[in-house]
């Protein structure tokens with residue numbers, strides 16, 4: 001099977017690395033002029049004139065990037081199967097359509113308003129701040145990623161609102177109530193062409209300045225009811241979109257345990273990189289199995305795992321590798337401030353050992369922020385015992401399947 005991937009970055013690279021053992025071969029279509037997949041064949045297409053050549057080389061098409069022109073993907077669908085479909089892409093690349101779908105499927109999400117002028121922005125900011133007595137988050141409806149195209153407003157001060165409109169406006173924006181979450185979590189699921197669905201155990205995710213830094217999975221003090229709740233939300237989305245492939249749903253967890261959907265991504269996701277070394281089947285392999293119409297693999301976790309993003313500078317990778325059970329994934333990119341250069345997956349038999357390993361790895365990474373996890377709040381004496389309890393729950397078995 002020849003798989004065509006729209007986009008040629010690190011997610012494409014990791015897809016290919018997982019697909020080669022399945023006998024798949026890869027062709028990437030790059031419209032950026034700076035492809036980094038560096039595996040398989042890359043078709044550069046800066047002037048949109050090379051699509052036919054790309055399509056002639058592949059049996060099926062997927063993408064590693066959701067900010068693609070939907071019309072172009074619809075055109076591709078006339079010639080080759082595309083998974084996930086252009087409809088799923090269209091919804092997931094537009095925060096307005098995404099939120100409307102959450103609401104229609106009764107998936108709770110922060111209260112929001114869509115605006116398209118300075119006046120409507122001002123009104124929405126004033127209304128939401130007054131109603132919730134909390135700040136608001138303003139985001140561009142399309143094209144945001146890694147916290148880009150966002151602003152937080154604590155007051156409805158006209159000059160501040162105008163400055164936000166000046167900086168990210170001039171286009172449709174979404175204004176959301178600011179959620180004081182206990183933690184951010186995500187659920188990743190995969191759906192095959194025959195409708196079979198499997199869910200990975202949820203991960204706890206830590207962002208700094210809108211960029212993911214740490215994912216810990218399975219979510220250590222995972223409550224089975226919360227995992228099931230998240231599964232029911234993502235299952236509703238998969239079914240509604242007649243989805244094929246990996247889908248990610250980012251959620252906020254509140255103090256009472258309830259989940260609010262933040263956004264979804266129609267692709268393999270940074271918060272699922274832990275599955276490369278911590279799960280029976282990685283998200284990359286399962287995405288490709290789905291795209292190729294193959295049976296899906298087990299999503300169960302094998303170990304408590306922590307993924308650490310390597311951003312900006314790599315540090316001494318030789319020393320990092322001296323630690324037992326560290327898996328290094330470098331994307332082959334030049335160092336640059338704020339750039340995702342790779343990630344580490346650390347696995348351990350139990351959570352206390354895992355957290356010790358995380359501390360040692362962080363000390364070797366030049367730009368890594370201090371890791372904080374939501375459950376690491378106990379006194380040192382209690383901590384080891386409580387963390388052991390967390391590891392011993394059902395969480396390792398919680399990746400589950402649905403026919």
Ligand SMILES: Nc1ncnc2c1ncn2[C@@H]1O[C@H](COP(=O)(O)OP(=O)(O)O)[C@@H](O)[C@H]1O
Pocket residue numbers: 110137139144145146147148176177178179180184207210250262263
């Ligand atoms: N309504 C909100 N309340 C609180 N924090 C938010 C809200 N929306 C976004 N954030 C924070 O900003 C980060 C990035 O926002 P997100 O909507 O996920 O956009 P991106 O597409 O950049 O990932 C989130 O992971 C979260 O930390």
Ligand SMILES: [Mg+2]
Pocket residue numbers: 146250263
């Ligand atoms: Mg996000």
